[in-house]
Amino acid sequence: MQLLIRSLAVTLALAAGASAQAAVESLGVGMRAPALEHVTWIQGDPVAAWQPGQVYVLDFWATWCPPCRKSIPHINALSQKYRDQGVHVIGVAVAPRPGQQPTKAFVTEQGDGMSYGIAEDIDGRTSATFMEAASCFGIPTIMVVDRKGELAFIGSPFGMDETLAQIVAGTDDRAAAIAADAARRAPYDGARKLAAALEHYDTLDAAAAAELLVPCDEALAREPDSPQIAYTKYMLLAKAGPKEKAAAYGREIVAGPLAKLPKALHLLAWGIVDPKRETARADRDLELALLAAQRADELTQHKDASILDTLARVRFWKGELDQAIALQKEALAVAADSGQKAEIEATLAEYEKAKAGG
Numbered sequence: 001m002q003l004l005i006r007s008l009a010v011t012l013a014l015a016a017g018a019s020a021q022a023a024v025e026s027l028g029v030g031m032r033a034p035a036l037e038h039v040t041w042i043q044g045d046p047v048a049a050w051q052p053g054q055v056y057v058l059d060f061w062a063t064w065c066p067p068c069r070k071s072i073p074h075i076n077a078l079s080q081k082y083r084d085q086g087v088h089v090i091g092v093a094v095a096p097r098p099g100q101q102p103t104k105a106f107v108t109e110q111g112d113g114m115s116y117g118i119a120e121d122i123d124g125r126t127s128a129t130f131m132e133a134a135s136c137f138g139i140p141t142i143m144v145v146d147r148k149g150e151l152a153f154i155g156s157p158f159g160m161d162e163t164l165a166q167i168v169a170g171t172d173d174r175a176a177a178i179a180a181d182a183a184r185r186a187p188y189d190g191a192r193k194l195a196a197a198l199e200h201y202d203t204l205d206a207a208a209a210a211e212l213l214v215p216c217d218e219a220l221a222r223e224p225d226s227p228q229i230a231y232t233k234y235m236l237l238a239k240a241g242p243k244e245k246a247a248a249y250g251r252e253i254v255a256g257p258l259a260k261l262p263k264a265l266h267l268l269a270w271g272i273v274d275p276k277r278e279t280a281r282a283d284r285d286l287e288l289a290l291l292a293a294q295r296a297d298e299l300t301q302h303k304d305a306s307i308l309d310t311l312a313r314v315r316f317w318k319g320e321l322d323q324a325i326a327l328q329k330e331a332l333a334v335a336a337d338s339g340q341k342a343e344i345e346a347t348l349a350e351y352e353k354a355k356a357g358g
Contacts, residue, residue: 027133029154029181030174033145034133038125039092042104044117047090050149055087055168058143059157060131062093063339064100066306068140071157072114078164079116085168086147089116094127095139099346101339109337135185137228154181194219194232201235202278209239225257227264235271238285250288254295265296266307273313281317289314305335309344312351321355 027034036047036058050056059075061068072091079089091114093103103120121127130136130143134154142160144153144167152167152174153160166172197204197212204212213236219229230253237246250268258264272289293311300307308331316324328348335341 026135026185027130027151028178028185029151030178031151033143033149033151034129036090036092036119036126038122038129039119040122042093042118042120043107043114044090046119047088047117050145052149053086053147055082055085055147056145057087057089057164058130058145059089059091060094060127060136060139060141060143061091062095062097062100062139063103063106063337064097065095065139066336069336071140072110075157076114076116078161082164082168087168091116091118092126092130093118093120094124094131096121099339099343101337106337106339153177154184194229194236198232198235201239204239206240209236212236213240227253227258227261227267230257231264231268231271234268238272238279238283243283243285247285247288250285251291254288254292258292259295260299262296262299262304262307265292265299266304266310269293269296269314270310273310273317275313284317286314286318290318302330303334305331305340305344308334309347312347316351316354321351325351325355 033050033056035049047056057075057078059071061071063069075089075091079087082089091107103118107114107118119126131141134143134151136143136154140157142153142155142157143151144164146152146167147170152172153163155163163172163177194212194216197208213233216229216233216236220226220233223229234246234250234253237249240246254265254268258268269289269292272284272286272292290311293307293314296307297304297311302308308327312324312327312331315321315327325348328344328351332341332344332348335344
């Protein structure tokens, strides 16, 4: 299921285009913000250029992303608070997933609860220009363009209020922000290469996967508790082999850096059972996927539809059809929106058909 996994999945997926496109230049706080060109405007007046004296708050999001949806009321409140102070809030929809609720339908459904401008990425070009160039691999992500057309902030919408107020007032500590953002971006050069490898995972052979384990281990040395890098290493080991080594490492990270992170556990489980991958079922570690998915489900108290859906997929592939169907029905009961419900219902029909011998 390609719903949330998943800010962590986007950590890897959004990076892929950048490493494949050498033309994507580095972007960070203190630099001139690129124009918002390659988008379709869904709501509000198009912004062709950053006007001097105006502030622009760009919220990169997607309809399938629960943290993005959670942040919408706060983003909307900020747009109302600052609209008379030359501040323009723009939600930039990125990272589309098959089966997601269409952006326009989602925005219409929100009504006055999402009253700011909305633009949708075209062919990933805006993701490349902004997100990938700035080494931002998770959504929601906020970028603030100041009154001079420079990037003043890159980060999460949660806890950004004081910084935004300072940017609007022109009192933010730009030197400190530039230094902090440069430090954030520094480790990600290798991460882009690794993300590109996962984006084209099906075409990656064992030798190439083994080569990529070197920068992966270097990244882990810098960030030993990084769930994203741990996931990447597992996926590379699963390709490079031997299977026993991948299995041991997978169980190590489920008990270690991923242990209390339901999204990361979910990402690992889905990485194993994603039906769109070409890996033969016999070569997938379903027991590890089960371990990760069950732990993620426990941490979310059986209330996360995406995690329940993934756990059902594991059970289905293990031949446990009754359990798969029961879990899929649970996922349907807690689904967040119409797009998610439709996708879960389609998968439920697949399982029921299989049980009926279809």
